[in-house]
Amino acid sequence: TEVFLPPDNIFLPSDCTTEYPKRALAWIFQYELTTNDLLLNNALWSSSVERLIFPIYGDSGDILAWQGRDFSLSKETKRAKWFGRGNLRDTLNILGRDQDRLVITEDIVSAIKVSKCGVMAMPLYGSFIGRQRFKRLYSLYGDSVGIYIWLDPDKRLEALKESKLGMLCGLHTHPLYSNMDPKEHS
Numbered sequence: 001t002e003v004f005l006p007p008d009n010i011f012l013p014s015d016c017t018t019e020y021p022k023r024a025l026a027w028i029f030q031y032e033l034t035t036n037d038l039l040l041n042n043a044l045w046s047s048s049v050e051r052l053i054f055p056i057y058g059d060s061g062d063i064l065a066w067q068g069r070d071f072s073l074s075k076e077t078k079r080a081k082w083f084g085r086g087n088l089r090d091t092l093n094i095l096g097r098d099q100d101r102l103v104i105t106e107d108i109v110s111a112i113k114v115s116k117c118g119v120m121a122m123p124l125y126g127s128f129i130g131r132q133r134f135k136r137l138y139s140l141y142g143d144s145v146g147i148y149i150w151l152d153p154d155k156r157l158e159a160l161k162e163s164k165l166g167m168l169c170g171l172h173t174h175p176l177y178s179n180m181d182p183k184e185h186s
Helices: 022-029 035-040 108-115 130-141 153-168
Strands: 044-046 051-057 063-070 082-086 101-105 120-123 146-149 172-175
Touching: 022 035, 022 051, 101 108, 108 120, 130 153, 146 153, 153 172
Parallel strands: 101 120, 101 146, 146 172
Antiparallel strands: 044 051, 051 063, 063 082
16 A cells, blocks of 8 residues: 655645636636635635635645636736646545546636536546556546546647557556547536
């Protein structure tokens, strides 16, 4: 069994709250998600960094990592749309109840939306899965879970490559293709 200790230097901004501004809510609402979906997924707002933050907690309640979506109103400073702290590349943040299917998406909002359809979902916080994450998924589920890799439309080749790597790791992986991001589907 693998043991992952929480990093010592991962902190949320000190002004985090669940009082989301209208611009962040408007963005979430366009994907048919609600304020309650944000609350159920521990989403926080930080005015100091102007980001909607999605923290990832370990089993003991320690924060492992977080990723935040930028909502800066400043036109002068160009910032990355998504920014994170912690080892997001190795994180398994599985949403939804135990089922026989796991859908892997690029972003947390897509994972939240997909998990509402009665399957497990896991965001990559990017588009790379890799051998280590596949090995960890195998140690959790063996070959009993079908794993569907549903990346954004511009990442079809990556989804196919990752699916083949998952098969080499002993998993039942399948790429999913769509002309829209998972979160954009009704």
